[in-house]
Amino acid sequence: MFEKLSSPKPDAILALLATYNADTRPDKMNLGVGVYMNEKGETIILDSVKKAEARLLEAETTKTYVGLSGDKGYNQAMQEIVFGDSVANERVNGVQATGGSGALRVLSKLTARMRPDAKVYVSDPTWPNHYALLQTEHTEIEHYPYFDAATCSVDFAAMAAKLRTLTANDVVVLHGCCHNPTGANLSNEQWDEVAEIAVEVGFLPFIDIAYQGFGDGLEADAYGVRKLASSVDEMLVAVSCSKNFGIYRDRVGCAFAIGKDQASAELANANMQNISRGIYSMPPDHGASVVRIIWDNPELRQLWQDELVAMCTRMTSLRNKLADEFKRQSGGDKFEFIRIHRGMFSLMGLSVEQVIELRDAHGIYMIEDSRVNIAGLQEENIPRVVKSILAVS
Ligand SMILES: Cc1ncc(COP(=O)(O)O)c(C=O)c1O
Structure with missing residues (x-):
């Protein structure tokens, strides 16, 4: 065979x-x-990771499953790191995922459930793995212009013009700060304009963010994701801790859905749990506990x-x-x-x-x-x- x-x-x-x-x-x-x-x-x-691991080893009492949505303390920590107070707590609902890649997979399956005939738009260029992670039996993947090779900067006029032609049924994958493989990032003013277009057109923004803190600082780098979160009714965010906590092999990420209200965010969450059950069932615990311990302890x-x-x-x-x-x-x-x-x-x-x-x-x-x-x-x-x-x- x-x-x-x-x-x-x-x-x-x-x-x-x-x-x-x-x-x-x-x-x-x-x-x-x-x-x-x-x-x-x-x-x-990182020293902070080593110290948190020592605390974890000392304190953990069980290796039973963590549950489908993972460690709730970890999910809360990620919500605070990524969204700050840009959006009402009850509108955000996350599940722990196996790295940013696992989060992308769960969220792409969620989009296919919600909008089976949606076109998913990715930047040109994007990470090669986006195609595999975002592809489902329904998905058509298309591109929006992003990079001007002549100047090695963002061709924002072309990007914005393309986004304005999309429909409310489309999904637009955006790179959080430092995530685009080109190194060229959107300015805050450009993020403002993307948020305006998203509201006007009604497409579903889907942000992949794996390098928060690698650009201009933890808070400054969250500008785009927070701007969109505070502007649109619904959006998806795939987060990774691989790079900014340096815990690549521990596979730590989070898949977030922002709903227009608490009920819709909870429904999205129930579907994300159901989807992860069908892929890898429960997420791993170690790295997520380490992140939670670090975030919850002022010194760490x-x-x-x-x-x-x-x-x-x-x-x-x-x-x-x-x-x-x-x-x-x-x-x-x-x-x-x-x-x-x-x-x-x-x-x-x-x-x-x-x-x-x-x-x-x-x-x-x-x-x-x-x-x-x-x-x-x-x-x-x-x-x-x-x-x-x-x-x-
Ligand atoms: C497209 C994309 N997004 C996010 C990530 C985040 O990394 P990880 O899955 O290791 O958390 C990766 C890493 O390979 C990736 O290829």
Whole structure:
């Protein structure tokens, strides 16, 4: 039977990692990975997480199931982190999910139940995994324009024009701060306009947010999601703790539905629980308990926030150093967008051929669309990276 299966297309990121691992050059560099790394190139466990884990080990008394909606204290913590007080408590209802990806899956199945003939719009470009996670037996996935490759910034006029042509039956997947793979983010004024269009057209906003705190701070980064939450009657939000708590392998996320009132939010929640029962049943506990312990304890909360600021500051500083070095070596402003982009990623604006040449001739690895992980840089390597990119472009 198995011979009837065809080989799935390899995941671009994992395939790149395999080629990188097989490369024997001692000075090779991988800028294609999707996790935060410190100045030594390590993805360490945060102190706040280690301390919360110690408390959890001490205090936990059972390993029985956590229930379909997961840890309610964790869901409440996530609600406070993401929404603040932008929306009435009773209109928000969340279920714990297996990472942001699990939340996307649960919410895409929820949209298919509500709007079986809806078109789901994603940005061009978006994360390759969005297609798999958002696809259901009903879903038609379409695109709205997002990135202007000439300027490496958001083509907001084209995006807004497209959103205005949609219908109240459509679903629009939006990237929360720092989430777009291009590194280009919406400004607060642009989020205001998206919220206005969403109200006017009536489409269902569906936000994927996995990097809150990696841009301009925990509160500032929530602007877009909070603006929409306070503007529209209904919306969906998939949240991940993988990156900002650094607990990638613990699979911690949350799927939120905002309803027009308490009854509709509860109905959405009952459906989300029913959907997760049919996918993975109950969510895992460990990482969610760790997040709850951190958020509920003032000392640990402060420690986590300080650690988050340190990660964010390192990325902003690397962005500035990289942009400075491009300016110094090239004498031009072409790469100034690196300074303006936010979060871990930036599209460098290189062709596939240039990316391959960079890998083969210089031992510098990035995804074929030229996306780099800024946190994968070490300060001392910046001159070499810049020299190599300028040599191929
Ligand atoms: C499209 C998308 N959204 C969100 C996430 C959040 O990550 P995780 O599922 O690890 O929480 C990912 C990670 O792969 C992703 O591909």
